[in-house]
Amino acid sequence: MTTIPTGVKKNLLRSLSVAPEGFDRTCLMPQPLTRCPSRISSLALDISGRCNLACRYCAESATQPKNRPPMEPGQLKDIRLFMLKQGQELASFRLGSGEPMLNKPLLHELQRLIEPGFPVSGARRPEVFITTNGTLIEKDDIDWLAASGWNVKISIDGPASVHDRWRVFPGGNGTHSRISGIVRVLAEKMPEKFSVTAVLAAGSDPEKVFGALASLGVRRIELVPAVHEDPAIPPQNEDIERYGEFIDRYVERAAASETGLPQLVRFSNRVARIMGYDNSYVQCGAGRNFVGVGPEGEFYPCFRFIGVKAYRMGSIAAGLDSRLADSFRKGPARPWSERNTCTKCWAAPLCGGPCFAVTELFGPGEGEPLPLQCAFTLIESHGAWRLFDTLQKQSPEKLLAYLPSALRNHEKAYRTGQTT
Ligand code: SF4
Ligand code: SF4
DSSP states (O other): OOOOOOOOOHHHHHHHTSOOTTOOGGGGOOOOOOOSOOOOOEEEEOOSSSOSOOOTTOSHHHHSOSOOOOOOHHHHHHHHHHHHHHTOOOOEEEEOSSOGGGGHHHHHHHHHHHSSOSSSTTSOOOEEEEEEOSTTOOHHHHHHHHHHTOEEEEEOOSSHHHHHHHSBOTTSOBOHHHHHHHHHHHHHHOTTTEEEEEEEOTTOOHHHHHHHHHHTTOSEEEEEEOOOSSTTSSOOHHHHHHHHHHHHHHHHHHHTTOTTOOEEHHHHHHHHHHTTSSOOSSSOOBTTTEEEEOTTSBEESSGGGTTOGGGOOEETTTEEOHHHHHHHHHTTTOOGGGSHHHHTOTTHHHHOSOOHHHHHHHSSSTTOOOHHHHHHHHHHHHHHHHHHHHHHHHOGGGGGGGHHHHHHHHHHHHHTTSOO
């Protein structure tokens, strides 16, 4: 395990650790997690086995094996057989980890396979979520993606001055000019199904990042802090404070219903959780209702664990190893109510506990969360409470805007057994 020296100032964390006045978490406590054995309803496929970029903050390159083979089309058929055998309706596929556009034939194969229903004809069509760095998307791909019905996410870190510091080709050249036009076109062609993720690293100004992405027409923006073993790469204390100021301003703009304000995805989810939607004891269903599938069909809890042998839990050919999956659920993926710091955290029902991968691969140990991630979560949770409290008093009908995605997520989670 790599321990990241986070350097988050103690007094900063301490002030964020105090619950806002009026907040009461007792009515937001989730139902206990089901003890049933895992039934896989979603698969995260590493279809390319590699990436074509050399991003300077890439955490996966530190843990994943460098040379993985791409998935063969035959493997999708094996996956189909596995799902049929399991008798479980498949809710979704996620494509990412390596760069999925490096294996375009398999993307088309997948689209053919899920029409009209997968794995059982007539069943609900599984959703597909693809995360790409965008550099290999050509004109034909844009039209195809827009018509596919898939959810497309491009990783872009804001304006060229920020993005090109981090997201580079192996030769060191930035990728912003290659992808910004593609982001603009996709945002226009598929506004509901398109989103971006921006990684905030040391020195990234969230206001600038958010503004640049909004100016490309993006409607849904996810901001996530970089995690890396080099302490100079993740956001520093002044960056965390700047994130707090950015969220303060976002709350003001959202409370004033600013026209055209893009949705800040993680923040909006926390507002929904304050209203009691999708609260959970775990951050995600990794190792419970979904697994990551490596290029040779091997199972891991999610993308971030692919290739880390200690977390392997079966394969498409041999099936899910229920003993290993069970021990993952009880250990690395245990609920936040069984983690020291989280049990004392006022925001736990708005957070869902730490990302298992970050905690396991980069955390301080004993299943405790990374303080940097907590700082971002607590800032968003304070902001979400302020927005909720303001709107509840002044114009509660505006809170409805935070419900639809929460209801969709909740319905999906309920359908796939991710929540009780
Ligand atoms: S991981 Fe979430 S619940 Fe746990 S201490 Fe951090 S912010 Fe709180
Ligand atoms: S463990 Fe972390 S990286 Fe993996 S799916 Fe869950 S939240 Fe995402």
